[in-house]
Amino acid sequence: MNTKSKKQRGAGRRLKALLRNIDGIRPFVRTNDATEHFHVPCGGFIDSRRTRGKIKTEFITKWIDTAIRFIEQKPEDLPFCRVVAMIRIPCLWESQIIIFYDEDYYKTFFERWIEDSGTSLMRGRNIEREIAEMRCFDPMDYYSRGKNIKSELWFYGEL
Numbered sequence: 001m002n003t004k005s006k007k008q009r010g011a012g013r014r015l016k017a018l019l020r021n022i023d024g025i026r027p028f029v030r031t032n033d034a035t036e037h038f039h040v041p042c043g044g045f046i047d048s049r050r051t052r053g054k055i056k057t058e059f060i061t062k063w064i065d066t067a068i069r070f071i072e073q074k075p076e077d078l079p080f081c082r083v084v085a086m087i088r089i090p091c092l093w094e095s096q097i098i099i100f101y102d103e104d105y106y107k108t109f110f111e112r113w114i115e116d117s118g119t120s121l122m123r124g125r126n127i128e129r130e131i132a133e134m135r136c137f138d139p140m141d142y143y144s145r146g147k148n149i150k151s152e153l154w155f156y157g158e159l
Contacts, residue, residue: 011045015055018042019062027070027099031078034102044093057125060087064122064129067097067157082106084157087121088138091151113153114139121154132159 021041030036045051046059067085074081082100100106113136120133138151 011051011055014042014045015058018046018059022062022066025066025097027073027083027097028075028078028081031075031081031101034100034105036099036101038097040093040095042093046092047090056092057127059092060121060125061127061129063087063095063097064127064131064156068129068131070097070099071157080106082158084155084159087154087156089121089152089154110134110136110155110159112139113137121152129156131156134159 018041025038025041027036027038040046040059040063046056063085064087067083070083074083078101080101080103083097084100085097086095088094098109100109116135116137119135121127121135122129122133134155136153136155138153
């Protein structure tokens with residue numbers, strides 16, 4: 001029995017394309033809506049068991065850096081605006097960057113998850129950024145590859 005997993009082919013090329021697509025995301029377009037959100041602009045390769053941890057860490061770093069960039073680019077004339085990056089573990093492909101334009105919706109948004117503290121995804125992956133971090137659990141299990149999986153949700157930004 002071979003216990004060594006095969007390397008994913010083309011992961012470096014796919015990562016470069018993913019990072020380039022993340023740079024192409026343009027925020028603050030639909031400011032009249034309650035929220036504006038952006039999904040990971042790629043296929044699900046980032047979630048593959050064959051994708052190395054280093055590539056996943058590069059994605060997480062870029063996703064957090066993009067939230068920081070959006071915070072720095074916020075227009076001054078908006079009455080309310082908060083930028084939050086959400087990273088879902090183990091399904092990175094379901095991560096989002098959410099821009100809140102409605103204060104009431106922002107205040108009730110985090111009530112749907114169970115907050116937890118004590119650990120840090122950034123510290124665990126040696127990512128050094130000055131940004132607020134919050135860990136939550138999704139109370140809804142989901143089914144993947146024959147197993148029930150509990151999601152960790154990591155929020156970064158203006159919490």
